[in-house]
Amino acid sequence: MKPETLAIHASNLVKNTTGDVTPPINLSTTFFRDENGGYPGGHMYSRVSNPNRSALENTVAKLEYGEDAAAFASGNYCGMALFQALKPGSHIIAPDDMYWGIKKQLLTIYHETLEFDFVDQTDLNLIKSAVKPNTKVIWIETPSNPLLKVTDIEEISKIAKANQATLVCDSTFASPILQNPILLGADLIMHSSTKYLGGHSDILGGILVTAKKDELWEKIKNIQQTGGAVPSPFDCFLLCRSIKTLAYRMKGHCENGKRVAEFLDKHPNVEAVFYPGLETHPQHEIAKKQMKDFGGMMSFLVKGDVDATRLVVNKVKLFAQATSLGGVESLIEHRYSVEGPDSKTPKNLLRISVGLEHVDDIIADLEQALG
Template identity: 60%
Template sequence: MKFETIAIHAGTKITDTHRPAVQPITLATTFEHHEDSVIYSRSSNPNRNALENVLAKLEHGEVAAAFSSGNAAGMSVFQALEPGSHIVAPDDMYHGLRNQLLGIFAGILDVDFVDMTNPQNVKNAVKKETKLIWVETPSNPLLKISDIKSICEIAKEKNITVVCDNTFATPAFQNPILLGADIVMHSTTKYLGGHSDIMGGALVGKTQNEFWDKIRNVQISGGAVPSPFDCYMLTRSIKTLPYRMKGHAEHAGIIATYLENHPNVEKVYYPGLKGHDGFSIAKGQMTGFGGMLSFLVKGDAVKADRVISRLQFFTNATSLGGVESLIERRAASEGADTKTPQNLIRVSVGLEHLDDLLDDLNVALE
């Protein structure tokens, strides 16, 4: 099956005797014991099984595990590591998972944050205790691009697991497993959900190995699993993912070019711009550049906040990936320890009419 067909059909597993065209929601928490049956909804559920099946196929993996949030998905990887393990992570990393490593896992796991746009930095950071390389590309919020294939080659020499956060790119535009990664991570709250009304996370494994079994044990024993209703809604949303992403990427590319040429914009971060430092790598490993961009307003945080306050169709809100355009001064959301420039504005470009979005930005940036 092609990508669009997988998105529509791989998440439909009919168990109802009436044979509906759409899989019904199974709300039961427990099930009658019989051979090959679902036993208890924390360990498995028909809707979660269907969701995990479509996720695995979209990312070219053998197995998948759905979680109640992206943070829960990422945390399960860290929990599966042995105490004392060393992690190499990107210097521009989603702050929620970064805070986990620096807070919850402080003294349990050792981590070094490096600029992964240069694979040599990753190689230099590897120690004998290194068990995990965490890749995030494009990164949040600076849209840095890491060469997944090169990093995976470094990892394989040392038998190190590579996990790639593919939330910004989605499987519509990037497949890390095909580039050598062992596990792909998603905040399904974002583009996979696509409508800002579902929270979830997911991991897709290239193979079911010993480390994957540890992650699955964390999922089941920890119990941070999505509800049957959330799984149903995610599976439904994934059916339109291929076509939504085409629209997001088209709009983002045009808006990025507009911002790049605006006199009140200092810099634009979007991997689809030829002037982006990671353009050539992104072009080689992505089939589209996604719907996320960031830019620096000429001025300070006050100026950036003023621009945001004048917008009509961009909602000033955290998160991303919905059909509506979202915008925020990212440093304000990340807290006092942020490394993000105070005048950086992150944009999740939505599917409104492009003319309305451009007119809105033009007024705000006057």
């Protein structure tokens, strides 16, 4: 089935006596055993599995062409589960432009047990030169946050396989509708399901998808089930409901995103625009090769200093000045002030998540704010 069809039907796992078209929320934390001690309903305890979580994991695994998926209570915990599954002393090659929450884990939690290097992954030679005998993971993020760098998944997968390393792709900015890293050679895919999968800024979650159920995956599943950092049945229900409209929401985000990027690219008070759909983007051809469309995420540099940049972000009326992305509403944020004084993000950069409002209203709001 095509993604639009899978998104609607893959979560309808449970066939019950009441004939629900939409699977109900299953709040039970424990499940009946039979006379032989087995679990005829397929579930034992909700930390281990739950019908709503199984439906969510089945849906996203199918959308990403993976063998299995593991849902977590946040996107950050996807990183935690992977890092916990690695042996102490393992080396990770990570991108220089990387979501700060995952990067912060490496710098402040795993700095004593894991080794890691941050490199510009748009340069394949830099990745090759960073490989060590103990390199176990190459973590890529494409498009990246917040500079929208695009890394060549297929080429990097060759480097990973040649060095017996696991290729993990954070594909949050793309969603399964726009990009399928497993088909390009990735071993694991991460999504912050808070973002496009949820799509309404009201669910916190994350999910990992694996190309195959190998030893590393079994460790990750054990961490999920034994550690217990899992989403609630209600959150899983909401995510399944949201995913049903994902394909069509992404079409709107992409259409609006392209128009907004073209507007910003021509604006006299904008220094640069980072959007892989623009032909001027340095990795535009790679994006065309591995993405079906370019999404609704972009960043741009305001001409001027940090005060001029704050003036713009404080003048918007339609945009919400807030963290996160992928919701139906348009969001704008000064990333440097979020990431802190150690951030390498330019001080005049604003990141925007283009929503599903009418594109003329979105552009009009940016026009008056940029002045």
